[in-house]
Amino acid sequence: xxxxxxxxxxxxxxxxxxxxxxxxxxxxxxxxxxxxxxxxxxxxxxxxxxxxxxxxxxxxxxxxxxxxxxxxxxxxxxxxxxxxxxxxxxxxxxxxxxxxxxxxxxxxxxxxxxxxxxxxxxxxxxxxxxxxxxxxxxxxxxxxxxxxxxxxxxxxxxxxxxxxxxxxxxxxxxxxxxxxxxxxxxxxxxxxxxxxxxxxxxxxxxxxxxxxxxxxxxxxxxxxxxxxxxxxxxxxxxxxxxxxxxxxxxxxxxxxxxxxxxxxxxxxxxxxxxxxxxxxxxxxxxxxxxxxxxxxxxxxxxxxxxxxxxxxxxxxxxxxxxxxxxxxx
Ligand code: TXA
Ligand code: MG
Numbered sequence: 001x002x003x004x005x006x007x008x009x010x011x012x013x014x015x016x017x018x019x020x021x022x023x024x025x026x027x028x029x030x031x032x033x034x035x036x037x038x039x040x041x042x043x044x045x046x047x048x049x050x051x052x053x054x055x056x057x058x059x060x061x062x063x064x065x066x067x068x069x070x071x072x073x074x075x076x077x078x079x080x081x082x083x084x085x086x087x088x089x090x091x092x093x094x095x096x097x098x099x100x101x102x103x104x105x106x107x108x109x110x111x112x113x114x115x116x117x118x119x120x121x122x123x124x125x126x127x128x129x130x131x132x133x134x135x136x137x138x139x140x141x142x143x144x145x146x147x148x149x150x151x152x153x154x155x156x157x158x159x160x161x162x163x164x165x166x167x168x169x170x171x172x173x174x175x176x177x178x179x180x181x182x183x184x185x186x187x188x189x190x191x192x193x194x195x196x197x198x199x200x201x202x203x204x205x206x207x208x209x210x211x212x213x214x215x216x217x218x219x220x221x222x223x224x225x226x227x228x229x230x231x232x233x234x235x236x237x238x239x240x241x242x243x244x245x246x247x248x249x250x251x252x253x254x255x256x257x258x259x260x261x262x263x264x265x266x267x268x269x270x271x272x273x274x275x276x277x278x279x280x281x282x283x284x285x286x287x288x289x290x291x292x293x294x295x296x297x298x299x300x301x302x303x304x305x306x307x308x309x310x311x312x313x314x315x316x317x318x319x320x321x322x323x324x325x326x327x328x329x
Contacts (some may be wrong), residue, residue, distance in 0.1 A: 008155050010164035012123065016130045018163045019044075024051060026140040026154040027127060028168020029119040031092045031177050031194070032147040032288070033154050034063065034137030035162065036127075045106050045136050051161035054143040059109035060136040061094050061177075062116050065128040070116050073134065075100050078182055080205050087204045090120035092173045093196045096181030107136055117177055123168040139176060140165075146229050146288045146295075146323065149174050153292055174285035175315055183210075193315035195284055211314070228322045229288075231295040235302040235324030244327045245269075245303065254299035256290055258283060258307050270297055280312040287319060 010018065015025045019036065022044040027036045035052060037044035039062050049056055064070040067085060074097040081095055099114035108114050116134075119125065128135065139147035140154045140162075148154045149171040154162075178194030180201060190198050190211045202209040233254070238244040241255055245266065253269040260273040272290050275282040294302050304324060307316045 008159050008162075008165050009151065009167050012126050012130070012166060015127055015164060015166050019127075019131060019135070023163035024048065024161075026148075026151070026158070026162055026165040027124050027135070027137065028121050028151070028166060028171060029063075029124050029137075030121045030171060031119075031173045031175060032149055032171055033140040033151065033165075033168075034119075034124075034135070035140035035154075035158065036063070036135040036137040038131075039104075039107055039134040039136035040102075041133075042104060042106060045104065048136060048138060049106075051158060052138060052141070052143045054138065056106070057109045058138075058143075059111055059115065060107050060138055062103070062107065062114060062134040063124070063128060063137050064116060064118055064134050065125060066090075066118060069128075069134070070118070073100050073102050074098060074114060074116060078186060080182065080186075080188060080207070083204055084180065084201065085118075088196055088200075089118040090125065091118070091196065092120070092177045092194055093117065094177045094179045094192075096179060096191065113181065115179060121168055121171075123166055127166065144228060144230065146231060146291050147176060148292075149285075149289050153289070170285075170289070172285060174287055174289070175319055178315075180209075193318050195281070195312060195315060197311045197314070199311055229319055230323045231291050231302055233295050233299060233302050235291075235304065236327050237304050237306050237320050237324045238327040239306040240328070241303055241305050247327070248301055248303065251300040252298060254294045254297055254302045256294055256302065256304045258305045270294070270299055274307075280307075280316065283307060284312060284316055287316060291323060 022041045026033050076098045094115045094117040096113045096115050103114045141147050151165050151167050173195045178196040179192040188209045198209045198211050257273040259278045274286045309317050
């Protein structure tokens, strides 16, 4: 499975050259791998949508090395932003801000806002420092599929559609950045949960933070629709695997547990787990890679144990709810 990966791997220097020439390069970030292009090159940006099969009304995040680079691309920036930037950037958080005229309609999908992010991954930073333009980068997966957290995930999914992948090891956070923005009244809103939690953001700002998820979320883009980030195999989510497993008695079942079971209860199934001990950071880090691994094993269906909610658990539960059908409602 790893052999085919080698040919597509490029150095940071080569990636700089490809990006300057309008090509597409997958880059590591601490959250997930991104599919990057020069955000100021309309054709390159168009190719992101094409290679992912992404609907054109789903906007892209702009990636910068630091605030100095980002400032010309946004306007009317609230003081809250600077407080959050000082605390969490570079890191796994994206800020939704009013865009300036430098941001094309393709990037923002005709919204008046643009999402900006400052990745902390040393490879992403090294690359951004070499460029005099921002990188537009959605997660480097075909639209609707789970996000890649290792280079071979990208190569297997999009290898023939892109010009290279920069190796950066396994992503340490494992799920996409928290997206924070401000509504018309200046109130803080979280549009996507990530590893930086609503509580952490509220603590910095000493303000109430609204989380717009599930039914309460106004759909501003298809990426926020409920079915997204799913394996190819039919996938089901339940808090009680033991009770629900008989639904699938005729099938080859792959079970993903939150915590590795002491002994294998279902040894006629393939069993994987997100963690050894239930540590939420570990579960987030392994979430997509474990689903990816199971999706490529010889199973008919995937049954995933739901995680407990609360703080980081909310971001994990959100991704799981999008990965498959909830058997508990
Ligand atoms: O961690 C991450 O954020 C990764 C890495 C590569 O940086 N990127 C990522 O991008 O997850 P993407 O495109 O897969 O998800 C971005 C989400 C989409 O759901 C999109 O709809 C939303 O952000 N978004 C981007 N710009 C927006 C805007 N102006 N208004 C509303 N939603 C926006
Ligand atoms: Mg994505």
